Amino acid sequence: MEKILFKHIDVPDQYRIDTYIKNGGYRALPKALKEHSPDELIEMVKKSGLRGRGGAGFPAGMKWGFVPKDSPKPRFLLCNADEGEPGTFKDRTLIEKDPHQLIEGIIIAAYAIGAHRAFIYIRGEFCFGANRLEEAIGECYQKGYLGKNILGSGFDLDLSIYRGGGAYVCGEETSLMESIEGNRANPRLKPPFPAAVGLYQNPTVINNVETLSNLSHIILNGGDWYAGLGMPKSTGTKIFSLSGHVNKPGNYELPMGVTLKELIYEHGGGIKDGRNLKAVIPGGVSTPVLTADSVDVKMDFDSLYEAGSLLGSGATIVMDETTCMVKVAYRISKFFEHESCGKCVPCREGTRWIRQIMGRIENGKGREEDIELLRDICANIAGKTVCPLADGAVVPITSTIEKFRDEYEYHIRNKKCMVDLGQRFV
């Protein structure tokens, strides 16, 4: 398959505007601005079937369509580059290697929704990426792709970087807006949805880096072309961030619907050191774990949902037979406790209780009743909070108990892991 987003990813200076242009970049922009009305672009993206790549998989065109047409308020476009779901590292690569592909998408999206101000909210740790974007934005202003009257079209857009401060919850769209507003980044209750009441109380669209990076290609080749790639309801390609116990970890751009088996064995080179596969987290740590017998599952939004998991961000974490699933779940519980913003009591207290109980099981002090206690706590957290962080915190616990209950029981009875990871840092 021909790559779309990663076509030029190995070109050393693809991040420079001249190279990007030489390789076909900034051809979609004049086409979008001069040959299409914003409504036509929204229709084209709806037709493409492009679904949000940040994790939720919401149809991008539909999201744009929610922006009220008659609102006199200024509109904002936000690019969510707060990539923080453990296991995910695709946006970082897109930003560092091909920043103009993203910026071209941002300008197109801003035009489609009528926004004259856009921000890229990038996680604070991504210093290199932020600098690269700053340079790329500077190049765009010089060339007239940003600023007033872009390419003589009469459309104005100002784009700037907003750097985060190490809070996972800011990847949640309403937290992200609170963060830019300079408040403590606690999520907002929805509705109202950002499309109507978003940044500074104005209509706002928030799209992920990978979603926006697809736009120039959809404009150039048409919505039907994109809809023909991948799966009928999960169109296009997806960048899978493959990590863990595979021979060749990395980002792989493959058609939606590729099997987990192909991803791990053909692209990832199989399991390290000839060991056996034990489990896979297919979409970042907040998605349900799959067992080794699920490798035939197709990697797309609907197929993974039917298989009892989620595509999430496409972060595929592969674990071999030496991995203790209780240890994995415990580590994830520490993450969610740390990242809970504290706004909702079930999440604030619940993530701490989960971590405490997981910790005592992991450290040989678990009690027989702990498994049911964990399940009870999880049932009282899920669906009872403002944002989905808590739902994500529950999933690794409930899904590892469901699939690997024997390991929890072993841990509690024998006060140790069933298996040992061994020395991995050499």
Add this chain to the structure above:
Amino acid sequence: MLSETAQKRIAELKGKFPKKRSAILPAMHVVLEEVGFYNRDTLEQVADILGLSEMEVAETLSFYTYFPKEGVGKYHIQICTNVSCMLAGGEQLKAYLEEKLGIKVGQTTPDGLFTLTEVECLGSCGTAPVMQINQKYYENLTRAKVDEILAALREGKEI
């Protein structure tokens, strides 16, 4: 205390956003770049320049973990031990650094050179295990690489 350049850069952030408070995080990034840490004085200065109260700045800042306080070492080593790094020996990397530096996570070496912090996912899972030192990522770490990096930093060289 903030340098003239830092003060100027923060002042330039004023008026860039529809709300004054939006400039807090960008200002803290300036503080981090120019000073490397913050303390009560810098917060007061940031608040004064932005026309906010010190409490407003502190309120927002305390939500975030990325900005180190005064007392942080010259080299702030942040180690990821989240799942992908853990599977690649992230916890063993942590133990190795603790041993090499003679400090525990959360501490600073007596010479003020290194601070060790355990952090959540750095978004570098395909090149695990990974650590961030100040602004820079160090990936696919091995014992030999860590030795080399620490030796270079001790001599004040960037690597």
